[in-house]
Amino acid sequence: MIRLIVSFFVFIVDVVYGNRSYARFYVLETIARVPYFSYLSVLHLYETLGFWRRADLLKVHFAETWNELHHLLIMESLGGNRYWGDRFLAQHVAVAYYWVVVLLYVLSPMYAYYLMELIENHAYHTYDDYLNAHAAALKTQPAPQVAIEYYRDGDLYMFEEVQTTTGGTFRHPQVDNLYDVFLNIREDECAHVKTMEVLQEPDARQSFYSPHTVFTAAKALPIDAEL
Template sequence: IRAAYASLCWALDVMYAGRPIERFWILETVARMPYFVYISMLHLYESLGWWRAGAELRKARRSSRAELSGSLHVHFAEEWNELHHLQIMEALGGDLRWGDRFLAEHAAVFYYWALVLIYLISPAASYQFMEMVEGHAADTYAEFAEQNRERLQAIPPPLVALAYYKSGDLYLFDQFQTSWKAAGELRRPRCNNLYDVFINIRDDELEHVKTMAACQ
């Protein structure tokens, strides 16, 4: 798992040096796949009668380990979050090159089936791999935001970011806030400029890390 993670990070760092927005767009394209896998595999397990979750488990009202590991609703909310990250990067021009789109879409298909195989062998290993990937993404966003703070603070946020963080479906947004739910609080991020947007994405990724850790 760690070798695969290190190889993925190295490849992205080398191929997209000096092209951060395109790199983020590819990351977000691929980042949606694990949540599709988790939802698909949980449906498969239930359909085959191998494992079934009760109605309360699906609602994911609490953030216990058992609940998170079986919650289709939490994984859907996480995928919904990654979709909006992807749309933000598209608004910033991350998908303009055909070569980037070709690479991202084919990598996403490969990544999906690779994670299906890993999940069949060990669900915990699948969650562990995603925990490391999300952690790397959070570090990358944080580094980019701090290195470009002044420039980003002078740029208004994309409309898709405003719609998601300020006027979107906050019910789904709240579903994957693992640490905030545990503290009994609601996370309501600022979105006044592009710097805020990247900080929000970083914080989203950190919440994914905590959720993936709880699922193992």
Template sequence: MKAQREKEQTEVAVVEESFPVRETAPLDGADDLMEPTDDSWVVKLEQSVNIFLTETVVTILGSLYRDRNYARFFVLETIARVPYFAFISMLHLYETFGWSRRADYIKVHFAESMNEFHHLLIMEELGGNSLLFDRFLARFMAFFYYFMTVGMYMLSPRMAYHFSECVERHAYSTYDKFLKLNEAELKELPAPQAAINYYLNEDLYLFDEFQTARAPCSRRPKIDNLYDVFINIRDDEAEHCKTMKSCQTHGNLRSPHSIKNGLRSDTE
């Protein structure tokens, strides 16, 4: 466990060095659905469970997809969309019951789900979903992951966000390793049309929206080959990781566009 925590700290440092972090002001007056921040033993327990669960899934996928990178990425991206669906579901439910209203959270999570959706389209275009087994496994895991995340969010939103951070950190590490091992080959391959459509689209509002540690329009990807595509996917995961970390502190998440335009907070 100690070795795993040291590994996690190293990966966090790498992720956070990827882009400058922009400080955001907390939301005032929001209903506090997060767990108390002073129960350090509870935080440690939540994080220990999340790390164990993440490592278990990583080990299973690693044994199944040793040399089948695109299939593995297809499974990862199918799973990666799920927590954002679960977060949005719970936030809508809490708003319906009058317990909380967090429009910025819903907006950012939707943008995150769309980003992961386009990662999935890219992996499908690369043939990652060509086998029935891979499609079945990805959807089977996603089905149970959704309900697990909903239950975890009801118990502790902080824990649910930390688990998603662990998943995104693993995704960043996986893509980073893949890039280092296959740089020359990837630079010789063309970019999938799904990547060109997403990253070079004139309307990049949702692309900017999920990057809560950046000012809108501050990142504009280059897509010349498949290497560039995976660079951008990896960097997207770094942004997800930072957003999930921000969510673990109550009221710390705000839409990048609402901050830029001086909009009123979503707690009204």
């Protein structure tokens, strides 16, 4: 079932859009960010009903939506949403996809995270292929301002929060041209894959901490002592 959903998603993005790269990426980012909305909706419902509360999960999933939003804004700045048909398709698939993931997350968070791992892994390879095919041309084009603000000049807290496996430091990349932008987006997708893998662990709801929680604790004292 999970692979069937992913295959449908891949069909829309890869087969329907072919070589229309920016429109393809626009659709990819419109749809791919939806599961994070679904996770947040269910988590807020559980909190409202008094079932359980995990602030770190809420924080990281919101940071992931913020990250995907900026991917989408970048694609819009490049003209990916120029045509009404592309917007119509992406937005309507996204609405249906939202409810599918809500139901899946209620029934099995592990499978909901596995679904997103597959989607983000596909996104990583999609951007990797694009970078390999168009590196020279991308390096001659300027980075959109929205990318510069998100990756370099703005408040980097939300960007850092998607970097689950930081190794004690946060990634602060270059944004000198359009190649750098797509490289950063590709690495973001890799970070999402790693997060989804961690969240599939049996005790993830109890053991998962956000990057800043881990980083702050590591600076203060051994993490086991504080957490």
